[in-house]
Amino acid sequence: MxxxxxxxxxxxxxxxxxxxxxxxxxxxxxxxxxxxxxxxIFPGQANGSRVKLDGRTVGSSLLGQTFDLRRIDPKAPSLPDPRWFQPRPSAAGAGYDTTASGGSNLGPNDAGLTKTVQARRLALAIVDGVAPASVPPDALTASGSGLDPDISPAYAEEQVNRVARARHLDPAVVRRLVRDHTQGRVLGFLGQQRVDVVTLNLALARLG
Incomplete structure (x- = not known):
C-alpha cells in the first residue's frame, strides 16, 4: 500500500x-x-486606429505627430510646414515621441512657461496672420500626455487661411474639411468639440 x-x-x-x-x-x-x-467587432480600434495613405500606414488617429519641414527634408530646420495644420505643442521628448509621453510639469506661475507661452503666441500670430490675443489656449500649451492628436475648432479655424494659401486652395474648401472633421462632445456632454489633426491632414493629402 x-x-x-x-x-x-x-x-x-x-x-x-x-x-x-x-x-x-x-x-x-x-x-x-x-x-x-x-x-x-472593432478591428480598426483593436489594431491601433491606424490611418493609411495610398495603402501605407502613416500614423494613428489616437496619436499626434509633428508636421514640420523635416518631413520634406531631414536636414531642414524643425519649423512648422505651412501646408499642414499644426498640432498643439508637445513636451514628449523632442515632440510627440511615443517613448517619452508626458507633460512639461510646469505650473501656471512658472516664469519659463510664461515666457514660452508669450513667444508661441507672437510666433503663431505672425505665421497665421491673426491678432496675438485671438490665439487659442490649446495652441500655446502642451497636453498632459504630449501625444494628444486633437486641437480645438478655434485653433483649426485660425490655420485655415494659411493652409489654403500654401496649397493654393479655396479657403472655403479647407474650412469645409475642418467642419467635416470636427467631432462633438463625447456622449453629447463630456469634454469639448475637437479636431483630430492627423485625420484632417490625411484628408488634405488626399486632395492632392
Whole structure:
C-alpha cells in the first residue's frame, strides 16, 4: 500500500494545479477570447486606429505627430510646414515621441512657461496672420500626455487661411474639411468639440 504524501507536499501540488489552471484561463484563454472579439467587432480600434495613405500606414488617429519641414527634408530646420495644420505643442521628448509621453510639469506661475507661452503666441500670430490675443489656449500649451492628436475648432479655424494659401486652395474648401472633421462632445456632454489633426491632414493629402 502506497504511503500517503505529507500534507505540505499535497498543499504545494494543489497550489501548482491551481496555478496551471488559472494561467491557462487568465493568461491564454481570456486574452485570446477578448482579442478575437475585438478583431471581429472593432478591428480598426483593436489594431491601433491606424490611418493609411495610398495603402501605407502613416500614423494613428489616437496619436499626434509633428508636421514640420523635416518631413520634406531631414536636414531642414524643425519649423512648422505651412501646408499642414499644426498640432498643439508637445513636451514628449523632442515632440510627440511615443517613448517619452508626458507633460512639461510646469505650473501656471512658472516664469519659463510664461515666457514660452508669450513667444508661441507672437510666433503663431505672425505665421497665421491673426491678432496675438485671438490665439487659442490649446495652441500655446502642451497636453498632459504630449501625444494628444486633437486641437480645438478655434485653433483649426485660425490655420485655415494659411493652409489654403500654401496649397493654393479655396479657403472655403479647407474650412469645409475642418467642419467635416470636427467631432462633438463625447456622449453629447463630456469634454469639448475637437479636431483630430492627423485625420484632417490625411484628408488634405488626399486632395492632392
Amino acid at each position: 502506497a504511503k500517503p504524501l505529507p500534507a505540505l507536499v499535497r498543499l504545494h501540488l494543489t497550489g501548482l494545479r491551481l496555478l496551471l489552471v488559472f494561467t491557462v484561463i487568465c493568461g491564454i484563454a481570456y486574452p485570446l477570447a477578448i482579442t478575437g472579439i475585438a478583431q471581429l
